[in-house]
Amino acid sequence: MNNYFKSLYNLDNNDQEKILYVLDSNFLSYAVQSINNSEKFFSAIEEVKESLYIPFIVYIETIHNLRNHIEGTKDVIEDIDRIYENIENLELFNIDTTELKDFLFKKVTNGISDRTNGNINYKGNEGARKNIEDIVQRLAEEIKDDIKDINIKINEIEKIKSDNKYNTELDSKSINERLKRINNIFSSDQIVGKELTMKDFENYAEIIEKRFEKKRGPGYKDQSKEGTRHFGNIEFKSKYGDAILWLDLINFVKNSTEYSKVLIVSDDVKSDWSEIKGESELKFDLKIEFLQKTGKSIDRLKSDEFISSILQLSEEESRNISEEIQEFNDFETEYEFNDTIIIRAKKRGFKKVFLDEKCWYSIRIDERKIPYIKYIAAYQTSPISKITHFAKVKDIVTSDEDSTKKKVIFDGVAQELSQPIPLGNDWNALQSNRYTNFKNLYNSKNIDDLLEKDYSYYQNKQLESDEEFSKEHPDVSDKMIDDDFGYRNKKDD
Numbered sequence: 001m002n003n004y005f006k007s008l009y010n011l012d013n014n015d016q017e018k019i020l021y022v023l024d025s026n027f028l029s030y031a032v033q034s035i036n037n038s039e040k041f042f043s044a045i046e047e048v049k050e051s052l053y054i055p056f057i058v059y060i061e062t063i064h065n066l067r068n069h070i071e072g073t074k075d076v077i078e079d080i081d082r083i084y085e086n087i088e089n090l091e092l093f094n095i096d097t098t099e100l101k102d103f104l105f106k107k108v109t110n111g112i113s114d115r116t117n118g119n120i121n122y123k124g125n126e127g128a129r130k131n132i133e134d135i136v137q138r139l140a141e142e143i144k145d146d147i148k149d150i151n152i153k154i155n156e157i158e159k160i161k162s163d164n165k166y167n168t169e170l171d172s173k174s175i176n177e178r179l180k181r182i183n184n185i186f187s188s189d190q191i192v193g194k195e196l197t198m199k200d201f202e203n204y205a206e207i208i209e210k211r212f213e214k215k216r217g218p219g220y221k222d223q224s225k226e227g228t229r230h231f232g233n234i235e236f237k238s239k240y241g242d243a244i245l246w247l248d249l250i251n252f253v254k255n256s257t258e259y260s261k262v263l264i265v266s267d268d269v270k271s272d273w274s275e276i277k278g279e280s281e282l283k284f285d286l287k288i289e290f291l292q293k294t295g296k297s298i299d300r301l302k303s304d305e306f307i308s309s310i311l312q313l314s315e316e317e318s319r320n321i322s323e324e325i326q327e328f329n330d331f332e333t334e335y336e337f338n339d340t341i342i343i344r345a346k347k348r349g350f351k352k353v354f355l356d357e358k359c360w361y362s363i364r365i366d367e368r369k370i371p372y373i374k375y376i377a378a379y380q381t382s383p384i385s386k387i388t389h390f391a392k393v394k395d396i397v398t399s400d401e402d403s404t405k406k407k408v409i410f411d412g413v414a415q416e417l418s419q420p421i422p423l424g425n426d427w428n429a430l431q432s433n434r435y436t437n438f439k440n441l442y443n444s445k446n447i448d449d450l451l452e453k454d455y456s457y458y459q460n461k462q463l464e465s466d467e468e469f470s471k472e473h474p475d476v477s478d479k480m481i482d483d484d485f486g487y488r489n490k491k492d493d
Contacts, residue, residue, distance in 0.1 A: 002291045004291060007288075008284055010281075018051065018261070019259065019260075020053055020258075020259040020262045021051055021263050022052075022054070022055070022249060023045070024264065024265060024268065025065055026266060027265050028062045029062060029066060030303060030324075030328060031045070031178065032175065032178045032179065032182060034324060037307075037324055040317075040321065044310040044311055045185060048310060049185070049191070051259070052185075052188075053191065053249075054193065055193045055244075056193040056196045057245050059186065060229065062182070063231075066179070068368050073175070074172075100140045100144070101137055104136045105133065108132070109132075193248060193252055194252075196244075196248070198233060198234055201234060204243070204244050204247055205236065208247070211243060212243075215272075216285070217243075217246075217272030217285070218242040218243060218246050218268075218270075218273045218286065219243035221271060222242060222270075222272075225371075226239075226393070226394075227371065238371070242268065242272075249264075250293050250294055254294040261299070262297070263299055263300065263306075264282075264298065264300040266300060266303075273286070280300050281300065304322040333455070335371075338455070339374040339437060340373070340374065340375040340440075340441065341365065341375075341377070341433055341434075342376075342379055342435070344430055344431075345378045346380075354389065354391075354414055358410040358412070359408060359409045360408045361401060361406070361407035362399035362401050363408060365405075365406045365433075370406075374392065374393055374438065375392055375393060376390065376391055377389070377390040378390070386420040387421040387450075389415060390417065391412065391413070392411040394409045394410060395409045396409070417441060417442075419442075421445075421446060421447055421450060424447050424448025426448055430447060434451060436451065436453070436454075437453070437458070440453050
């Protein structure tokens with residue numbers, strides 16, 4: 001009989017036993033992305049390289065994750081460089097143009113409805129606008145000298161030097177060096193698992209669906225994930241990733257006599273993996289299943305715990321790794337929170353494309369955000385000036401009209417909001433695409449209010465419960481609530 005008690009309570013104290021270390025894709029991604037601790041990640045890998053196993057699904061997902069990271073990082077570094085350049089060229093106002101007058105005019109008219117422009121009392125020959133512009137012109141002339149003095153003082157301050165800016169070439173070189181190290185690991189004998197075929201994925205999918213029906217982990221908490229992952233001629237649903245890792249690991253270990261224990265290194269601490277949500281210890285059910293099917297015990301550590309134990313780090317060093325990983329997770333969680341993209345639609349395009357063609361193009365979307373976008377909402381421009389409709393997203397592909405932009409394909413017809421969301425005081429709030437959580441389409445009095453309810457806002461405020469939301473909004477009862485954020489449409493039965 002298997003010793004379940006010893007396995008469940010981690011009583012394996014035999015220093016001589018051979019441990020198989022299994023890395024998840026998040027660990028390998030952190031090794032490349034880490035700013036301060038990358039070397040420690042790789043050093044820990046080197047220490048256990050002879051006992052390392054990377055399932056083929058982890059190999060695929062690491063390639064996908066790193067591609068998105070590299071593309072996104074390049075764009076961000078270019079943006080940061082532009083900010084530094086703007087600091088170097090900072091000038092409060094160009095006083096030789098009408099910039100100052102325009103600025104003052106916008107300040108005094110902020111919050112005034114567009115309807116004033118269509119009224120003779122405001123815009124007629126004898127209307128108030130001309131008088132207001134004259135007053136603003138005089139104000140601009142009076143403070144022109146003061147602005148000139150401020151600009152001089154700004155130019156006297158030592159500017160940010162070019163060596164403080166991000167070195168794009170150096171960053172690219174650093175990333176390439178880390179990618180080479182990852183490749184060396186992947187290229188080592190017997191570290192990456194057997195390449196799975198489409199038939200393997202189909203077999204796993206059949207098993208996984210039955211497990212999900214019974215809420216057997218891992219992976220059933222990912223059921224809200226949409227879309228498919230492609231790798232050459234292989235195609236599988238994104239939501240199957242964790243479950244494939246688990247089943248593939250069982251198949252590998254049960255055919256091996258070399259190892260007596262398995263240790264997974266992963267920072268996925270959802271409740272379908274963890275005995276206590278947020279902690280690294282595996283669920284008892286998973287430990288029992290693994291022991292029953294392989295005859296070997298299994299445990300798990302988070303990345304910082306693994307590196308600290310392998311390299312014998314100090315508490316401070318371990319804490320630094322943990323804090324950096326938490327930053328990665330916060331960014332990831334914020335992407336997940338912003339599951340709805342809001343686009344601007346003029347009348348003709350809204351009717352022809354958004355409603356009739358059930359899609360929208362051409363849109364600039366950060367590649368890193370695409371996996372998390374579940375909905376698209378339409379803000380109809382003046383004279384409507386409201387968010388009026390939304391649709392569930394089926395796919396996001398390269399636009400036919402512009403290869404640098406995206407086309408969003410809807411999953412069904414767009415639905416009209418029961419209460420359209422009007423502009424608030426900020427007329428420029430939707431001059432470009434914005435992101436929000438789907439829930440905000442149903443709890444915002446205006447667009448200012450909607451945009452205020454960002455990820456940070458919800459970090460300090462408990463979300464409404466399923467029951468409360470259903471009672472208040474019966475018209476969206478066909479939605480389901482995600483474990484962490486917002487609301488998801490149910491799949492068609």
